[in-house]
Protein backbone atom coordinates (compact mmCIF):
# COMPACT_ATOMS: atom_id res chain seq x y z
CA UNK A 1 0.00 0.00 0.00
CA UNK A 2 1.26 3.53 -0.71
CA UNK A 3 2.30 5.46 2.37
CA UNK A 4 -0.21 7.93 3.77
CA UNK A 5 0.27 11.61 2.91
CA UNK A 6 1.09 12.61 6.48
CA UNK A 7 3.89 10.06 6.96
CA UNK A 8 7.30 11.67 7.32
CA UNK A 9 8.92 9.22 4.88
CA UNK A 10 7.15 8.32 1.64
CA UNK A 11 9.14 5.44 0.12
CA UNK A 12 6.56 3.68 -2.01
CA UNK A 13 5.71 2.37 -5.44
CA UNK A 14 3.00 3.85 -7.64
CA UNK A 15 1.98 3.62 -11.27
CA UNK A 16 1.98 7.36 -11.99
CA UNK A 17 4.10 10.05 -10.33
CA UNK A 18 2.77 13.58 -10.86
CA UNK A 19 5.35 16.19 -9.83
CA UNK A 20 3.71 19.54 -9.04
CA UNK A 21 0.15 20.14 -7.81
CA UNK A 22 -0.60 23.37 -9.69
CA UNK A 23 -3.30 23.45 -12.40
CA UNK A 24 -1.44 20.96 -14.65
CA UNK A 25 -0.82 18.33 -11.96
CA UNK A 26 -4.27 18.72 -10.38
CA UNK A 27 -6.03 18.47 -13.77
CA UNK A 28 -4.02 15.35 -14.66
CA UNK A 29 -4.98 13.75 -11.32
CA UNK A 30 -8.66 14.62 -11.88
CA UNK A 31 -8.54 13.19 -15.41
CA UNK A 32 -7.03 9.93 -14.08
CA UNK A 33 -10.04 9.47 -11.78
CA UNK A 34 -11.47 5.97 -12.12
CA UNK A 35 -8.44 4.69 -14.06
CA UNK A 36 -7.59 2.19 -11.32
CA UNK A 37 -3.99 3.41 -11.41
CA UNK A 38 -2.04 4.18 -8.23
CA UNK A 39 -1.34 7.88 -8.60
CA UNK A 40 0.88 10.04 -6.37
CA UNK A 41 0.77 13.84 -6.65
CA UNK A 42 3.71 15.49 -4.92
CA UNK A 43 4.44 19.15 -4.33
CA UNK A 44 7.22 20.87 -2.46
CA UNK A 45 4.69 23.32 -1.02
CA UNK A 46 1.92 22.85 1.50
CA UNK A 47 -1.38 24.22 0.17
CA UNK A 48 -2.76 26.83 0.14
CA UNK A 49 0.39 28.25 -1.47
CA UNK A 50 0.90 31.45 -3.43
CA UNK A 51 1.81 31.46 -7.12
CA UNK A 52 2.87 34.66 -8.83
CA UNK A 53 0.26 35.18 -11.52
CA UNK A 54 -2.33 37.65 -12.81
CA UNK A 55 -4.99 35.38 -11.25
CA UNK A 56 -7.18 35.49 -14.39
CA UNK A 57 -8.59 31.97 -14.76
CA UNK A 58 -9.40 31.55 -18.48
CA UNK A 59 -12.82 30.24 -19.48
CA UNK A 60 -11.13 27.43 -21.44
CA UNK A 61 -9.69 26.01 -18.20
CA UNK A 62 -13.11 25.98 -16.52
CA UNK A 63 -14.73 24.46 -19.61
CA UNK A 64 -12.16 21.65 -19.76
CA UNK A 65 -12.63 20.86 -16.04
CA UNK A 66 -16.43 20.91 -16.44
CA UNK A 67 -16.10 18.40 -19.27
CA UNK A 68 -14.42 16.02 -16.80
CA UNK A 69 -17.25 16.55 -14.30
CA UNK A 70 -19.76 19.44 -14.27
CA UNK A 71 -19.62 19.54 -10.46
CA UNK A 72 -16.00 20.77 -10.67
CA UNK A 73 -17.15 24.00 -12.34
CA UNK A 74 -19.94 24.43 -9.79
CA UNK A 75 -17.44 24.03 -6.92
CA UNK A 76 -15.01 26.48 -8.53
CA UNK A 77 -17.69 29.06 -9.29
CA UNK A 78 -18.61 29.02 -5.58
CA UNK A 79 -14.99 29.72 -4.65
CA UNK A 80 -14.37 32.98 -2.77
CA UNK A 81 -12.76 35.44 -3.21
CA UNK A 82 -13.60 35.68 -6.89
CA UNK A 83 -14.46 38.33 -9.43
CA UNK A 84 -16.23 37.56 -12.74
CA UNK A 85 -14.27 38.42 -15.89
CA UNK A 86 -16.93 39.48 -18.41
CA UNK A 87 -15.18 42.36 -20.14
CA UNK A 88 -11.65 43.48 -20.95
CA UNK A 89 -10.52 47.06 -21.43
CA UNK A 90 -7.44 47.61 -23.58
CA UNK A 91 -5.87 51.05 -23.21
CA UNK A 92 -3.51 52.05 -26.03
CA UNK A 93 -0.41 54.18 -25.37
CA UNK A 94 -2.25 57.30 -26.60
CA UNK A 95 -5.06 56.77 -24.07
CA UNK A 96 -7.74 55.53 -26.45
CA UNK A 97 -9.45 52.42 -25.12
CA UNK A 98 -11.36 49.44 -26.40
CA UNK A 99 -13.89 47.23 -24.56
CA UNK A 100 -14.12 43.54 -25.37
CA UNK A 101 -16.87 41.26 -24.07
CA UNK A 102 -16.28 37.57 -23.37
CA UNK A 103 -18.82 34.80 -24.01
CA UNK A 104 -17.12 32.00 -22.08
CA UNK A 105 -17.64 32.31 -18.29
CA UNK A 106 -14.32 33.15 -16.64
CA UNK A 107 -13.21 34.68 -13.36
CA UNK A 108 -10.26 36.04 -11.43
CA UNK A 109 -9.33 34.50 -8.10
CA UNK A 110 -6.03 34.61 -6.20
CA UNK A 111 -3.98 31.53 -7.03
CA UNK A 112 -3.57 30.98 -3.30
CA UNK A 113 -7.27 30.09 -3.24
CA UNK A 114 -7.82 28.76 -6.77
CA UNK A 115 -5.01 26.18 -6.67
CA UNK A 116 -6.06 25.03 -3.18
CA UNK A 117 -9.63 24.59 -4.48
CA UNK A 118 -8.37 22.48 -7.41
CA UNK A 119 -6.35 20.31 -5.04
CA UNK A 120 -9.43 19.94 -2.81
CA UNK A 121 -11.29 18.54 -5.83
CA UNK A 122 -8.49 16.01 -6.31
CA UNK A 123 -8.67 15.08 -2.62
CA UNK A 124 -12.47 14.73 -2.61
CA UNK A 125 -13.04 13.03 -5.97
CA UNK A 126 -10.03 10.78 -6.57
CA UNK A 127 -7.89 8.17 -4.79
CA UNK A 128 -4.73 10.15 -5.56
CA UNK A 129 -2.15 10.06 -2.79
CA UNK A 130 -1.34 13.72 -2.22
CA UNK A 131 2.16 14.33 -0.88
CA UNK A 132 2.54 17.98 0.12
CA UNK A 133 5.78 19.33 1.53
CA UNK A 134 7.57 16.76 -0.65
CA UNK A 135 10.18 18.27 -2.97
CA UNK A 136 11.58 16.39 -5.92
CA UNK A 137 15.35 16.55 -5.45
CA UNK A 138 16.52 14.46 -8.40
CA UNK A 139 15.31 12.04 -11.02
CA UNK A 140 17.41 9.00 -10.06
CA UNK A 141 16.30 6.81 -12.95
CA UNK A 142 13.96 7.08 -15.89
CA UNK A 143 13.41 4.67 -18.76
CA UNK A 144 11.54 1.67 -20.08
CA UNK A 145 11.97 -0.18 -16.76
CA UNK A 146 10.32 2.60 -14.78
CA UNK A 147 11.08 5.77 -12.83
CA UNK A 148 12.80 6.43 -9.50
CA UNK A 149 12.53 9.85 -7.90
CA UNK A 150 14.58 11.06 -5.01
CA UNK A 151 12.49 13.41 -2.86
CA UNK A 152 12.91 15.32 0.38
CA UNK A 153 10.88 12.55 2.05
CA UNK A 154 12.39 9.46 0.48
CA UNK A 155 12.36 7.55 -2.77
CA UNK A 156 9.30 7.15 -4.99
CA UNK A 157 9.01 4.59 -7.78
CA UNK A 158 6.59 4.51 -10.68
CA UNK A 159 6.13 3.48 -14.30
CA UNK A 160 5.70 7.00 -15.62
CA UNK A 161 6.49 10.51 -14.34
CA UNK A 162 4.63 13.66 -15.38
CA UNK A 163 6.56 16.91 -14.96
CA UNK A 164 3.96 19.47 -13.83
CA UNK A 165 6.55 21.29 -11.75
CA UNK A 166 6.30 24.69 -13.38
CA UNK A 167 8.62 27.16 -15.07
CA UNK A 168 11.84 25.85 -13.47
CA UNK A 169 10.85 22.19 -13.82
CA UNK A 170 13.41 19.80 -12.40
CA UNK A 171 11.85 16.96 -14.40
CA UNK A 172 12.35 18.95 -17.63
CA UNK A 173 15.96 19.76 -16.74
CA UNK A 174 16.64 16.05 -16.24
CA UNK A 175 14.98 14.76 -19.42
CA UNK A 176 16.12 17.68 -21.60
CA UNK A 177 19.60 18.50 -20.32
CA UNK A 178 21.49 21.42 -21.78
CA UNK A 179 22.47 24.95 -20.92
CA UNK A 180 19.87 26.79 -18.85
CA UNK A 181 18.11 29.43 -20.93
CA UNK A 182 16.53 32.51 -19.33
CA UNK A 183 12.73 32.60 -19.40
CA UNK A 184 11.62 34.58 -22.51
CA UNK A 185 9.32 36.77 -20.43
CA UNK A 186 9.22 38.04 -16.85
CA UNK A 187 6.40 39.50 -14.82
CA UNK A 188 5.86 41.15 -11.45
CA UNK A 189 2.68 41.26 -9.44
CA UNK A 190 1.30 42.99 -6.33
CA UNK A 191 -2.06 43.09 -4.57
CA UNK A 192 -3.84 46.37 -3.80
CA UNK A 193 -7.02 47.49 -2.10
CA UNK A 194 -8.90 50.79 -2.17
CA UNK A 195 -8.24 51.32 -5.89
CA UNK A 196 -10.73 53.92 -7.12
CA UNK A 197 -13.22 53.16 -9.91
CA UNK A 198 -12.49 49.45 -9.96
CA UNK A 199 -15.18 47.73 -12.07
CA UNK A 200 -15.74 44.28 -10.53
CA UNK A 201 -16.18 42.44 -13.85
CA UNK A 202 -13.53 44.00 -16.09
CA UNK A 203 -9.88 43.13 -16.61
CA UNK A 204 -7.79 46.12 -17.68
CA UNK A 205 -4.68 46.10 -19.89
CA UNK A 206 -2.43 49.15 -20.39
CA UNK A 207 0.15 49.43 -23.18
CA UNK A 208 3.16 51.74 -23.40
CA UNK A 209 5.08 53.09 -26.38
CA UNK A 210 8.37 52.54 -24.54
CA UNK A 211 7.97 48.83 -23.77
CA UNK A 212 5.90 47.42 -26.57
CA UNK A 213 6.16 43.67 -26.04
CA UNK A 214 4.23 43.63 -22.80
CA UNK A 215 1.58 45.35 -20.75
CA UNK A 216 0.48 46.42 -17.30
CA UNK A 217 -2.67 44.78 -15.92
CA UNK A 218 -5.25 45.59 -13.28
CA UNK A 219 -7.43 42.57 -12.48
CA UNK A 220 -10.07 42.67 -9.70
CA UNK A 221 -9.88 39.48 -7.62
CA UNK A 222 -12.86 39.96 -5.27
CA UNK A 223 -13.35 41.46 -1.82
CA UNK A 224 -12.37 44.89 -3.15
CA UNK A 225 -8.82 43.80 -3.98
CA UNK A 226 -6.97 43.70 -7.26
CA UNK A 227 -3.96 42.01 -8.76
CA UNK A 228 -1.75 44.57 -10.50
CA UNK A 229 1.23 43.56 -12.57
CA UNK A 230 3.55 44.12 -15.45
CA UNK A 231 4.99 41.59 -17.88
CA UNK A 232 7.73 42.21 -20.45
CA UNK A 233 9.97 40.20 -22.74
CA UNK A 234 13.26 39.40 -21.02
CA UNK A 235 15.19 40.76 -24.04
CA UNK A 236 13.49 44.16 -23.52
CA UNK A 237 14.15 44.10 -19.77
CA UNK A 238 17.84 43.31 -20.38
CA UNK A 239 18.34 45.75 -23.29
CA UNK A 240 16.68 48.64 -21.44
CA UNK A 241 18.08 47.54 -18.02
CA UNK A 242 14.61 47.71 -16.54
CA UNK A 243 13.85 47.23 -12.85
CA UNK A 244 10.35 45.78 -13.29
CA UNK A 245 9.21 46.43 -9.71
CA UNK A 246 10.25 50.07 -10.01
CA UNK A 247 8.66 50.37 -13.45
CA UNK A 248 5.34 49.06 -12.09
CA UNK A 249 5.46 51.59 -9.24
CA UNK A 250 6.21 54.35 -11.82
CA UNK A 251 3.25 53.34 -13.97
CA UNK A 252 0.88 53.43 -11.01
CA UNK A 253 2.22 56.80 -9.89
CA UNK A 254 2.38 58.50 -13.32
CA UNK A 255 0.12 56.87 -15.90
CA UNK A 256 -2.69 59.37 -16.64
CA UNK A 257 -5.40 56.69 -16.35
CA UNK A 258 -3.94 55.03 -13.24
CA UNK A 259 -2.29 57.67 -11.03
CA UNK A 260 -5.54 59.14 -9.70
CA UNK A 261 -7.07 55.74 -9.10
CA UNK A 262 -4.06 54.48 -7.14
CA UNK A 263 -3.48 57.72 -5.19
CA UNK A 264 -5.20 56.34 -2.05
CA UNK A 265 -4.71 52.64 -2.72
CA UNK A 266 -2.85 50.42 -0.25
CA UNK A 267 -0.45 47.76 -1.43
CA UNK A 268 -0.90 44.43 0.37
CA UNK A 269 2.44 42.64 0.67
CA UNK A 270 5.51 42.92 -1.54
CA UNK A 271 5.75 43.10 -5.34
CA UNK A 272 7.00 39.70 -6.50
CA UNK A 273 8.32 38.45 -9.85
CA UNK A 274 8.49 35.17 -11.78
CA UNK A 275 9.36 33.93 -15.28
CA UNK A 276 6.87 33.03 -18.01
CA UNK A 277 7.89 30.11 -20.26
CA UNK A 278 6.16 31.32 -23.42
CA UNK A 279 5.46 28.85 -26.20
CA UNK A 280 5.14 29.32 -29.94
CA UNK A 281 8.64 30.58 -30.83
CA UNK A 282 9.89 29.60 -34.30
CA UNK A 283 12.12 26.55 -34.60
CA UNK A 284 11.68 23.03 -33.28
CA UNK A 285 9.21 22.88 -30.40
CA UNK A 286 10.45 21.68 -27.01
CA UNK A 287 9.86 17.90 -26.72
CA UNK A 288 6.99 17.17 -24.31
CA UNK A 289 7.30 13.39 -23.96
CA UNK A 290 9.82 10.55 -24.01
CA UNK A 291 10.30 7.06 -22.60
CA UNK A 292 8.57 7.04 -19.22
CA UNK A 293 7.93 10.79 -19.05
CA UNK A 294 5.57 13.58 -20.07
CA UNK A 295 5.69 17.33 -19.46
CA UNK A 296 2.65 19.56 -18.94
CA UNK A 297 1.85 23.25 -18.41
CA UNK A 298 4.76 25.59 -17.71
CA UNK A 299 7.20 22.67 -17.63
CA UNK A 300 6.28 22.18 -21.31
CA UNK A 301 6.49 25.97 -22.05
CA UNK A 302 2.82 26.39 -22.98
CA UNK A 303 2.13 30.02 -21.96
CA UNK A 304 0.37 32.12 -24.60
CA UNK A 305 2.92 34.72 -25.78
CA UNK A 306 0.32 37.35 -26.64
CA UNK A 307 -1.74 37.47 -23.45
CA UNK A 308 0.40 35.58 -20.93
CA UNK A 309 -2.22 33.07 -19.86
CA UNK A 310 -1.14 29.52 -19.05
CA UNK A 311 -3.66 28.14 -16.56
CA UNK A 312 -5.83 26.95 -19.46
CA UNK A 313 -3.02 25.22 -21.34
CA UNK A 314 -1.77 23.71 -18.06
CA UNK A 315 -5.21 22.19 -17.42
CA UNK A 316 -5.65 21.05 -21.03
CA UNK A 317 -2.19 19.47 -21.22
CA UNK A 318 -2.74 17.74 -17.86
CA UNK A 319 -5.94 16.21 -19.20
CA UNK A 320 -4.24 15.16 -22.46
CA UNK A 321 -1.38 13.59 -20.47
CA UNK A 322 -3.91 11.56 -18.45
CA UNK A 323 -5.43 10.19 -21.68
CA UNK A 324 -1.94 9.21 -22.88
CA UNK A 325 -1.17 7.53 -19.54
CA UNK A 326 -4.35 5.46 -19.78
CA UNK A 327 -3.25 4.31 -23.28
CA UNK A 328 0.22 3.46 -21.93
CA UNK A 329 -1.13 1.22 -19.16
CA UNK A 330 -3.74 -0.39 -21.42
CA UNK A 331 -1.01 -1.40 -23.89
CA UNK A 332 1.82 -1.68 -21.30
CA UNK A 333 3.87 0.57 -23.58
CA UNK A 334 5.96 3.43 -22.20
CA UNK A 335 8.39 4.10 -25.05
CA UNK A 336 9.06 7.54 -26.53
CA UNK A 337 7.43 6.37 -29.74
CA UNK A 338 4.27 5.29 -27.94
CA UNK A 339 4.07 8.74 -26.27
CA UNK A 340 3.92 10.54 -29.62
CA UNK A 341 0.11 10.90 -29.77
CA UNK A 342 0.43 13.14 -26.69
CA UNK A 343 3.03 15.32 -28.42
CA UNK A 344 0.88 15.43 -31.56
CA UNK A 345 -2.22 16.48 -29.60
CA UNK A 346 -0.31 19.22 -27.77
CA UNK A 347 0.97 20.49 -31.10
CA UNK A 348 -2.42 20.41 -32.79
CA UNK A 349 -4.62 21.76 -29.99
CA UNK A 350 -2.22 24.14 -28.23
CA UNK A 351 0.99 24.57 -30.26
CA UNK A 352 -0.75 26.03 -33.31
CA UNK A 353 -2.46 28.74 -31.26
CA UNK A 354 0.78 29.54 -29.47
CA UNK A 355 2.63 29.97 -32.77
CA UNK A 356 -0.11 32.29 -34.08
CA UNK A 357 -0.01 34.33 -30.85
CA UNK A 358 3.77 34.50 -31.06
CA UNK A 359 3.62 35.92 -34.59
CA UNK A 360 1.05 38.56 -33.57
CA UNK A 361 3.07 39.47 -30.47
CA UNK A 362 6.25 39.90 -32.56
CA UNK A 363 4.38 41.93 -35.18
CA UNK A 364 2.93 44.29 -32.58
CA UNK A 365 6.18 44.65 -30.63
CA UNK A 366 8.07 45.81 -33.73
CA UNK A 367 5.46 48.38 -34.80
CA UNK A 368 4.69 51.12 -32.27
CA UNK A 369 1.61 52.26 -34.21
CA UNK A 370 -0.06 48.85 -34.43
CA UNK A 371 -1.73 48.71 -30.97
CA UNK A 372 -2.92 52.29 -31.47
CA UNK A 373 -4.28 51.44 -34.92
CA UNK A 374 -5.95 48.21 -33.73
CA UNK A 375 -7.75 50.06 -30.94
CA UNK A 376 -8.83 52.82 -33.36
CA UNK A 377 -10.05 50.36 -36.00
CA UNK A 378 -11.93 48.31 -33.40
CA UNK A 379 -14.20 51.25 -32.58
CA UNK A 380 -16.23 49.87 -35.53
CA UNK A 381 -18.35 47.03 -34.03
CA UNK A 382 -17.85 44.39 -36.75
CA UNK A 383 -14.12 45.05 -36.87
CA UNK A 384 -14.04 44.78 -33.08
CA UNK A 385 -15.64 41.33 -33.31
CA UNK A 386 -12.89 40.32 -35.78
CA UNK A 387 -10.18 41.57 -33.41
CA UNK A 388 -11.80 39.74 -30.51
CA UNK A 389 -11.73 36.49 -32.51
CA UNK A 390 -8.01 36.96 -33.20
CA UNK A 391 -7.04 37.47 -29.56
CA UNK A 392 -9.45 35.05 -27.87
Ligand SMILES: Cc1cc2nc3c(=O)[nH]c(=O)nc-3n(C[C@H](O)[C@H](O)[C@H](O)COP(=O)(O)OP(=O)(O)OC[C@H]3O[C@@H](n4cnc5c(N)ncnc54)[C@H](O)[C@@H]3O)c2cc1C
Nearest residue numbers: 020022023024044053054056136166187297298309310311
Ligand atom coordinates in the same frame (compact mmCIF):
# COMPACT_ATOMS: atom_id res chain seq x y z
C1 LIG B 1 3.56 37.28 -13.57
C2 LIG B 1 2.70 36.20 -14.15
C3 LIG B 1 1.37 36.47 -14.46
C4 LIG B 1 0.55 35.45 -15.00
N1 LIG B 1 -0.78 35.71 -15.21
C5 LIG B 1 -1.60 34.72 -15.65
C6 LIG B 1 -3.01 34.91 -15.72
O1 LIG B 1 -3.55 35.94 -15.32
N2 LIG B 1 -3.77 33.89 -16.23
C7 LIG B 1 -3.22 32.70 -16.64
O2 LIG B 1 -3.95 31.83 -17.13
N3 LIG B 1 -1.88 32.48 -16.52
C8 LIG B 1 -1.07 33.44 -16.02
N4 LIG B 1 0.27 33.19 -15.84
C9 LIG B 1 0.80 31.85 -16.19
C10 LIG B 1 0.39 30.82 -15.12
O3 LIG B 1 0.74 31.28 -13.84
C11 LIG B 1 1.07 29.47 -15.40
O4 LIG B 1 1.00 29.19 -16.77
C12 LIG B 1 0.41 28.33 -14.62
O5 LIG B 1 0.56 28.50 -13.24
C13 LIG B 1 1.03 26.98 -15.04
O6 LIG B 1 0.54 25.94 -14.21
P1 LIG B 1 1.45 24.69 -13.88
O7 LIG B 1 0.60 23.75 -13.12
O8 LIG B 1 2.13 24.23 -15.11
O9 LIG B 1 2.63 25.26 -12.95
P2 LIG B 1 2.56 25.96 -11.53
O10 LIG B 1 1.27 26.62 -11.32
O11 LIG B 1 3.80 26.79 -11.44
O12 LIG B 1 2.67 24.76 -10.50
C14 LIG B 1 3.86 24.05 -10.37
C15 LIG B 1 3.87 23.36 -9.00
O13 LIG B 1 5.04 22.54 -8.92
C16 LIG B 1 5.60 22.65 -7.65
N5 LIG B 1 7.02 22.33 -7.74
C17 LIG B 1 7.99 23.02 -8.38
N6 LIG B 1 9.17 22.42 -8.24
C18 LIG B 1 8.95 21.30 -7.50
C19 LIG B 1 9.78 20.27 -7.00
N7 LIG B 1 11.11 20.24 -7.25
N8 LIG B 1 9.22 19.28 -6.27
C20 LIG B 1 7.89 19.27 -6.01
N9 LIG B 1 7.06 20.24 -6.44
C21 LIG B 1 7.57 21.24 -7.19
C22 LIG B 1 5.32 24.09 -7.23
O14 LIG B 1 5.33 24.22 -5.81
C23 LIG B 1 3.94 24.34 -7.84
O15 LIG B 1 2.90 24.07 -6.92
C24 LIG B 1 1.11 34.16 -15.28
C25 LIG B 1 2.45 33.91 -14.96
C26 LIG B 1 3.23 34.89 -14.39
C27 LIG B 1 4.65 34.58 -14.00
